[in-house]
Amino acid sequence: LRTSVGIVGAGPAGLLLAQLLHRAGVDAVVLEARNRDYVEHRQRAGLLEQGTVDVLRSAGAAARLDREGLVHEGIELRFDRRSHRVDFPSLADGRRVTVYAQTEIVKDLIALRLEAGAPLLFEAVAQEIVDIDTERPVIRYFHDDAERTLECDFVVACDGFHGIGRQTVPEDALTTYSREYPFAWLGILADVPPSCEELIYARHERGFALHSMRSEHVSRLYLQVAPDDRVENWPDERIWEELELRFAVRGDWKLHRGPITEKGITPMRGFVAEPMRHGRLFLAGDAAHIVPPTGAKGLNLAAADVTLLARALGDWYAHADEAGLDAYSERALRRVWRAQHFSNWMTTMLHPDPREDAFSARLHLAQLEYVAASVAGSTMLAENYTGLPME
Numbered sequence: 001l002r003t004s005v006g007i008v009g010a011g012p013a014g015l016l017l018a019q020l021l022h023r024a025g026v027d028a029v030v031l032e033a034r035n036r037d038y039v040e041h042r043q044r045a046g047l048l049e050q051g052t053v054d055v056l057r058s059a060g061a062a063a064r065l066d067r068e069g070l071v072h073e074g075i076e077l078r079f080d081r082r083s084h085r086v087d088f089p090s091l092a093d094g095r096r097v098t099v100y101a102q103t104e105i106v107k108d109l110i111a112l113r114l115e116a117g118a119p120l121l122f123e124a125v126a127q128e129i130v131d132i133d134t135e136r137p138v139i140r141y142f143h144d145d146a147e148r149t150l151e152c153d154f155v156v157a158c159d160g161f162h163g164i165g166r167q168t169v170p171e172d173a174l175t176t177y178s179r180e181y182p183f184a185w186l187g188i189l190a191d192v193p194p195s196c197e198e199l200i201y202a203r204h205e206r207g208f209a210l211h212s213m214r215s216e217h218v219s220r221l222y223l224q225v226a227p228d229d230r231v232e233n234w235p236d237e238r239i240w241e242e243l244e245l246r247f248a249v250r251g252d253w254k255l256h257r258g259p260i261t262e263k264g265i266t267p268m269r270g271f272v273a274e275p276m277r278h279g280r281l282f283l284a285g286d287a288a289h290i291v292p293p294t295g296a297k298g299l300n301l302a303a304a305d306v307t308l309l310a311r312a313l314g315d316w317y318a319h320a321d322e323a324g325l326d327a328y329s330e331r332a333l334r335r336v337w338r339a340q341h342f343s344n345w346m347t348t349m350l351h352p353d354p355r356e357d358a359f360s361a362r363l364h365l366a367q368l369e370y371v372a373a374s375v376a377g378s379t380m381l382a383e384n385y386t387g388l389p390m391e
């Protein structure tokens with residue numbers, strides 16, 4: 001098989017890149033290790049920056065998002081049993097965010113690609129990427145019981161944190177930075193209308209809690225747990241009781257309970273690999289970087305990476321212009337580190353750290369109070385949360 005751009009991975013990064021390239025008239029083949037049902041139902045992120053929504057629209061992939069996405073103009077911060085609202089449009093130049101699940105973006109992009117008859121192979125496992133220092137890199141992959149090869153002009157590894165793309169880069173050509181956080185999130189989906197109109201980020205002595213949603217009928221909630229905790233330790237009743245304690249406020253507020261349809265534990269880490277290019281191999285999304293989820297940046301960063309890359313590849317094919325490809329890593333990394341800083345700031349401010357002393361805990365509360373009470377403080381949150389403009 002031969003193509004212009006070989007894309008490894010059909011997560012949001014790989015699928016959006018393929019769609020943007022398709023619109024630019026550049027052909028690509030997407031190889032995905034798992035089956036369609038698996039990638040369409042993997043529960044992950046749910047919050048889109050304005051810029052991500054705009055890119056999906058420009059890619060012609062936002063018809064259902066525009067109908068079903070929930071537009072939010074703020075979030076609620078809870079601590080000391082009080083609520084504080086952060087308003088986005090007034091603090092962040094009119095920007096809003098949209099609640100629309102990653103699973104739905106993935107479904108929409110897969111449907112568009114298959115309708116267009118463009119190549120997307122499921123259960124196609126990339127084994128090795130070779131000749132990335134040449135003008136003809138090759139992906140060796142396994143599909144339909146046979147070893148196969150895909151010859152490309154460029155390879156983009158959108159194969160997530162555990163993929164093979166990053167491992168293909170020679171060790172001495174890559175610098176990695178990482179941080180493990182001493183907690184994890186237990187996430188649930190429940191068939192119950194959300195108990196709030198906007199997302200609630202709560203800091204409590206017992207741990208952080210987040211109330212998010214997927215629709216008017218489905219709630220998505222998270223609890224800070226220990227990194228070695230297991231879902232078996234969390235029967236439904238215990239989850240609801242813990243959520244109720246952590247969201248408690250003075251005055252009236254009620255957490256609605258309902259059947260829990262999904263439970264999972266996600267570790268929290270920050271990770272960056274630099275540069276995001278080696279020869280004709282490019283890294284995008286989780287293949288190059290991971291952020292702790294508190295700032296809701298993972299999916300949005302993946303979208304920003306492939307937006308830059310699609311434009312750069314488009315310029316290369318249309319005018320033999322290499323400038324965008326040469327600038328890709330540096331431009332993407334500027335956004336990545338901004339998001340890494342914001343995610344770290346939100347995470348440390350909102351999670352009691354079992355290793356931290358009482359003094360640090362008081363400092364984090366003082367920081368929260370400043371964010372809630374000051375325009376300067378809440379502007380920092382609002383402009384980062386809604387997403388800085390794309391370069």
Ligand code: FAD
Nearest residue numbers: 009011012013033044045126159160285286296297298299
């Ligand atoms: P992925 O979505 O990981 O896609 C990579 C794809 O590559 C996968 O489909 C994989 O099967 C495929 N692949 C891997 N290896 C190969 C191979 N060798 N050959 C072929 N295909 C391969 N972000 C938030 O903002 N909020 C959240 O609440 C949140 N929760 C998360 C929960 C979990 C459990 C995880 C893992 C991430 C979460 N994230 C969250 C982060 C967000 O979901 C990711 O940033 C986003 O999925 C990145 O998209 P991606 O396309 O780069 O990678």
Ligand code: DHB
Nearest residue numbers: 045046047212293294296
């Ligand atoms: C969701 C996840 C996040 O990490 C976040 O900060 C906000 C929302 C979600 O899954 O809905």
